[in-house]
Amino acid sequence: MKESEGLADFHWMFDMLHHIDVGLVVLNTKYEIQLWNSFMENHSGVSSSIAKQQSLLTLFPDLDASWLRQKLDNVFGLKTPIFISWEQRPNLFPFKSYRPITGVSDKMYQNVAIRPISEPDGSIKHLCLVVYDVTDIAVNKTALSTANARLQRLTKALSK
Amino acid sequence: MSTRVLICDDSKIARKQLTRILPTDWDVEVEYAEHGQEALDILSSSVFDILFLDLNMPVKDGYETLEALQSFTQSPAVIVVSGDVQPKAIERVKNMGAVAFHKKPAEADELRALLISLELFSADQNENHTNTHVVTAAEQFSLNECLQEISNIAMGRAASVLANMLNVFIKLPVPKVNILEVGELQMALDYSVKEDSCSAVSQGFVGSGIAFEALLIFSDSSFPDMAELLGVTEEITRELETELLMDVSSVLVGPFMQAIGKQLNIDFSHSHPVLLGQHVKIKDIINAKRTTWKRTLAVEIVYEVENYQINCDLMLLFTEDSVATLENLLSFLAEDE
Numbered sequence: 001m002k003e004s005e006g007l008a009d010f011h012w013m014f015d016m017l018h019h020i021d022v023g024l025v026v027l028n029t030k031y032e033i034q035l036w037n038s039f040m041e042n043h044s045g046v047s048s049s050i051a052k053q054q055s056l057l058t059l060f061p062d063l064d065a066s067w068l069r070q071k072l073d074n075v076f077g078l079k080t081p082i083f084i085s086w087e088q089r090p091n092l093f094p095f096k097s098y099r100p101i102t103g104v105s106d107k108m109y110q111n112v113a114i115r116p117i118s119e120p121d122g123s124i125k126h127l128c129l130v131v132y133d134v135t136d137i138a139v140n141k142t143a144l145s146t147a148n149a150r151l152q153r154l155t156k157a158l159s160k
Numbered sequence: 161m162s163t164r165v166l167i168c169d170d171s172k173i174a175r176k177q178l179t180r181i182l183p184t185d186w187d188v189e190v191e192y193a194e195h196g197q198e199a200l201d202i203l204s205s206s207v208f209d210i211l212f213l214d215l216n217m218p219v220k221d222g223y224e225t226l227e228a229l230q231s232f233t234q235s236p237a238v239i240v241v242s243g244d245v246q247p248k249a250i251e252r253v254k255n256m257g258a259v260a261f262h263k264k265p266a267e268a269d270e271l272r273a274l275l276i277s278l279e280l281f282s283a284d285q286n287e288n289h290t291n292t293h294v295v296t297a298a299e300q301f302s303l304n305e306c307l308q309e310i311s312n313i314a315m316g317r318a319a320s321v322l323a324n325m326l327n328v329f330i331k332l333p334v335p336k337v338n339i340l341e342v343g344e345l346q347m348a349l350d351y352s353v354k355e356d357s358c359s360a361v362s363q364g365f366v367g368s369g370i371a372f373e374a375l376l377i378f379s380d381s382s383f384p385d386m387a388e389l390l391g392v393t394e395e396i397t398r399e400l401e402t403e404l405l406m407d408v409s410s411v412l413v414g415p416f417m418q419a420i421g422k423q424l425n426i427d428f429s430h431s432h433p434v435l436l437g438q439h440v441k442i443k444d445i446i447n448a449k450r451t452t453w454k455r456t457l458a459v460e461i462v463y464e465v466e467n468y469q470i471n472c473d474l475m476l477l478f479t480e481d482s483v484a485t486l487e488n489l490l491s492f493l494a495e496d497e
Binding site for chain 1: 362366367368369371372373375428430431432434436445446452453456
């Protein structure tokens with residue numbers, strides 16, 4: 001009885017993680033992909049069966065490999081999560097925006113968190129990349145800064 | 161003597177699909193009509209045993225055809241085959257003289273069982289008979305035809321969910337498929353939403369190299385009736401309008417997308433729906449100056465609720481780079497059925 005309950009729990013958990021509107025990737029110490037959820041599948045066009053066991057760095061050759069390797073190694077070494085903001089790397093993964101027609105941006109802006117996953121014995125053999133779509137925030141913030149800059153210029157011009 | 165069968169459907173794929181699933185040991189002679197009027201013309205000059213009739217068709221739809229058939233002295237047994245699976249649609253066609261209703265796309269086993277139960281076909285009559293109606297594989301389908309048909313089926317499912325929830329009858333039109341440029345899309349929207357102000361919700365979908373948006377536009381005069389339908393008695397505030405919009409769009413877009421995904425065999429990722437504007441001019445929904453896309457493949461469906469002033473326009477807008485993938489996928493679909 002308990003075992004089947006455990007299995008049901010696992011099923012829910014898996015369904016939830018697979019379909020959540022956030023990108024989830026699990027890597028081992030060789031940067032090989034262990035988990036690739038449907039957000040990653042659908043936005044990259046690479047299915048989970050193809051992505052699995054491949055190195056993240058070879059799957060996306062355009063990623064800045066040495067830069068990313070350093071980030072990943074830091075998480076393994078320091079056992080602490082690190083964050084990559086859209087303001088430093090707007091499109092870490094080359095994904096398109098969700099609303100290409102009515103939206104303003106054709107690229108998806110992303111915030112990425114890299115978190116260590118600890119084993120039962122406390123060692124870190126895997127880490128998890130969490131990819132958030134922040135296109136709307138990025139577009140709005142950019143529009144706001146542009147408007148502010150224009151206002152400032154106008155105020156200066158008027159006060160002269 | 162062979163049984164004479166007339167298949168009436170505006171979709172070439174649907175006609176082909178139905179022909180393929182007729183019992184293979186059935187001695188039949190099949191003819192086709194592309195809409196109700198053509199079927200009536202054929203039926204008035206010669207006698208058929210069975211008419212498979214679609215409901216949503218141009219020129220003369222299924223209901224009008226059934227009505228016209230009532231004055232025929234010798235009319236065939238009519239089996240309605242439609243994607244519109246609203247209970248009221250089924251009830252309506254039966255009241256108008258159809259002997260049965262079958263959902264689309266039909267499956268061979270189910271159709272066989274139905275024909276046997278109606279005593280239109282008995283399995284042992286011609287055991288060694290092989291079919292005379294072999295459809296050539298060379299038949300080509302255009303992307304438009306394929307898209308129109310899968311939208312048709314998806315539309316029927318969505319309407320059925322809504323109809324069940326609200327106990328109303330949703331009028332289903334024939335979906336329109338077009339390649340549109342930015343300006344043309346604005347014109348198309350302008351034309352379908354005849355009023356000055358409207359409200360719109362858009363949700364993004366992506367999967368297997370296909371990306372599109374489901375854009376749902378309501379004319380603002382729909383709100384009072386929408387509230388009445390959903391049993392809302394409070395005063396309609398802006399927040400309440402947003403809630404009505406979100407509710408109706410979830411109910412309309414959700415089942416529609418589920419049906420599309422099922423047919424294409426894609427588990428789409430979808431964004432949170434975004435309120436594009438409330439009480440705005442239609443041309444402001446799509447900012448022509450700021451768009452970077454040039455052309456879009458658009459599927460347009462205009463839903464109307466019978467006896468209510470509710471008008472909503474559902475547009476599926478595919479990106480240009482999805483078209484090739486979609487074409488590829490749909491050609492498999494047309495082959496496999």
